[in-house]
Each structure stands twice: as structure tokens, then as C-alpha cells.
Amino acid sequence: MKASTGLIIMALSAIILLLPGKTLAQETPMLINTEARLENVLMLKITPDMRVEFGIKKINENLYQITKQPDDVMFSVESTGNWDLSISSDDSQFTGISDSTHKIPVDFLGLFVENRGTNWDNGLYSNMANITKDTVVYLSPERTKLLESGVRGNIGSSLNNAFILRWKFFYEDEVLKLRKFSDYNIEDDIYTVGFYITLSESTMNTKVDQ
Amino acid sequence: MKKIILLLGLLIALQMQTTLRAQQSDPENVVFNAILSGAFNLVVQNGDVQTATFASAADYNNGVTEAGGIVPGFTTVAMEATGNWFLKISAPDFMPTTGTGSIPINNLGVWCEATGVHQFGIEVTCAYQTADAALGLATSDVTLIDLGSDNAGDQTDNLFILHWLMGTMQGSMNSATMFSQLANGIFSQGTYTSTVVLTMTEIP
Numbered sequence: 001m002k003a004s005t006g007l008i009i010m011a012l013s014a015i016i017l018l019l020p021g022k023t024l025a026q027e028t029p030m031l032i033n034t035e036a037r038l039e040n041v042l043m044l045k046i047t048p049d050m051r052v053e054f055g056i057k058k059i060n061e062n063l064y065q066i067t068k069q070p071d072d073v074m075f076s077v078e079s080t081g082n083w084d085l086s087i088s089s090d091d092s093q094f095t096g097i098s099d100s101t102h103k104i105p106v107d108f109l110g111l112f113v114e115n116r117g118t119n120w121d122n123g124l125y126s127n128m129a130n131i132t133k134d135t136v137v138y139l140s141p142e143r144t145k146l147l148e149s150g151v152r153g154n155i156g157s158s159l160n161n162a163f164i165l166r167w168k169f170f171y172e173d174e175v176l177k178l179r180k181f182s183d184y185n186i187e188d189d190i191y192t193v194g195f196y197i198t199l200s201e202s203t204m205n206t207k208v209d210q
Numbered sequence: 211m212k213k214i215i216l217l218l219g220l221l222i223a224l225q226m227q228t229t230l231r232a233q234q235s236d237p238e239n240v241v242f243n244a245i246l247s248g249a250f251n252l253v254v255q256n257g258d259v260q261t262a263t264f265a266s267a268a269d270y271n272n273g274v275t276e277a278g279g280i281v282p283g284f285t286t287v288a289m290e291a292t293g294n295w296f297l298k299i300s301a302p303d304f305m306p307t308t309g310t311g312s313i314p315i316n317n318l319g320v321w322c323e324a325t326g327v328h329q330f331g332i333e334v335t336c337a338y339q340t341a342d343a344a345l346g347l348a349t350s351d352v353t354l355i356d357l358g359s360d361n362a363g364d365q366t367d368n369l370f371i372l373h374w375l376m377g378t379m380q381g382s383m384n385s386a387t388m389f390s391q392l393a394n395g396i397f398s399q400g401t402y403t404s405t406v407v408l409t410m411t412e413i414p
Contacts, residue, residue: 026411030252030258030408030410031407031408032254034301034304034374034404035262035402036262036304039264043266078270080389080399153395155393157393160389
């Protein structure tokens, strides 16, 4: 009995001796306040010279040759909010480069947008709706909406929002062949017109708002 | 004879008085106790408020550093310690003051530079000595600077610069760009805050 009491006393003494060592392990905290400001970014990355040009040559009354194809235009959008995109020409007519009296209405040329980014363009229930997904739209001096934010939102970088604007002559399309070349008075020339791409914030809610 | 005896008696009495006076000087000791208690101070010399601004697509794609985007982008800390110590770091996720969602704290990174006498690999150790090896912060404590051989010392010994990064995807930081996290709806644009806690702990 005495031996066990002695052991208990020794154990308690050891604990008491050890305790101060543990409790004396000081901890000194310091605080650093950090703030992250995520500002609004809405940016269109595109070549600065936004003009479309094509060359055409009349072979005979029923045959024309395209001597210069219009160049496709790569562009991307970087945005911290949802966005819409539209296009318009800066004139109602293409103008000949060699002779400015040579004119062709801008609706002679159509266009569509090919999606190359990771955001989907399958409609308003995806990241965005691509109006030209299944059709070709006319170039027009009026602003024509091409891409519209969907419910999943189209926020993202140029990896998410990368596109190619492709031009298409309407005579290339079976349905549109109804429009005859004879509707236009086409002279041999290289024709050009400027165009605007307008990027605007969308009122569509973001995903975190939903 | 009587006179001689009287003189002797007087001499003895005087001698005794002298002896009695000497006994009155009583020396006392002053006991001086020097108690060297353990002292552990963590001092943030500057950079206790950090502001990271994402203002361009490049910022969202590549992140921000003290070279651009984070002001001031670094924090100078010093430790005064009578014994060995180690430094832990943690922070909660960024919460919005404006905006929605929260920014995972591992988007915030830190790496260390030793500018005092104590150097990494000798008196102290640190696994995060370059931006490429940055530590992505966590909500639980992670050891940022640890004991090497012996790191007791004053502020000139233990002087470190903590370099801050955000959204750079380096080291153990979040591997997704801020843009992709934004696109995935984890958070929206806005202003977010978090408080980083540095804890210096004594090694008993």
C-alpha cells in the first residue's frame, strides 16, 4: 500500500513538473488584413483593322468569279460578367477600292460565328445562344445580335470565349440562291466595308446569383 | 597599588566598550535574483494590410504579385525569442463585402526570404523560398518557418520578408485561374476580405 502511494506521489510530481513546460510554450499570433478587389473586365480581343474585303470578276452574265475571299476574323471575349455581342457595318454598301463608284449592298455578304472556346453556344439554356448556329445572317448597317448570354452565363477568359467570324456569300447557300446576282450591278473590283463588333454587358444573372 | 589597580580596571572597561561597539556593525546581504523568463515576440514591421486588385484580363488569367496588383505585396516580420520557435500561418476563405460566393484561400500564396542573421537551411528552415514553390494558404495552420539548428535571437537574427501572390497558380496554390473560378460561379466580381494569422510558437 505504501509502495503504491509512493508511486502515485512520484507520478503526480512528474506530471506537475512537466505541466509548466507545456503551458509555458508561448504562442504569439499576429494578423495581416488582406483585401481582394475583383474589378469589372469586359474586353474584346480582335484585330484592330475591322474591315471585310472581297474581290469579284464578271466572267459573263451568268458567271462571276470570286478573285479574293474575305478573311475570317478570329476574336475572343474576356469578361467578368455576362455579355452579348452584335455586329453592324459602317456603311450600307461595299465600295470598290479601285473605283469608289462601284457599290454592292452589304447584304450581299453573310456571316456566321464558329465557337472555338470552352463555353457552350447551344442556346439560352447553355452558356450562350449563338444566333448564327444554324443559319447565316446578313451583314447590315443595323446592329445584329450574334451571341447572347445564356442561363449558365458566359463569363470567362479567351479560352472560354474564343470565336471565328466566317463570311459567306449567299449564293453559296442552296436556300439563298434565290437571290440572284442580277439583283446587283456588280463591276470587277475589290470591294470593302468596315464593320463594328459591339460587346455589351448582359443583364442575365450570373450562376452565383441563381 | 590601588591606583594601579584602578587604572587597569578603567583600561579593561574601555576595552570592553570598544568591543561592544564593534559588535553593533551587523552586515546584511542583498539577494539579487535575475530571472530570465522566456520571451517570444512576433513583430510585423510593415505590410500588415495587403490589397490585391484584379483590374485586367491578364490579372485574372495570370494572377497578381507585388510587381503588379498587390500593394504593398510583402510583409516584413521579425521574431525576438529567448528560445527556439516556429511560425505557422493560416487564414479563412475570402468573404465578400460586395459580390457573391467566396474566394478559396488557396488562391493566396506566400513565399519567404530570410534577411536577418539566421538563414534558411542553417538556423531556420522554410520549404517555400521561391514564388514557384509558394505555399497556397489553408484554413488550418501550416508551418511556414521551422527550427533549423537554433533560432533563438533578436530581431536582427530573425528577420524575414513574406512575399504575397494571388491567383498565380504557383506551388501549392489553387491550380485554376481566377477567371475559370469566376466562370464556374465560385465567386463573382466584387471586394473580398480575409485575415491571415501568423502564429509564432515556442519550442519548449
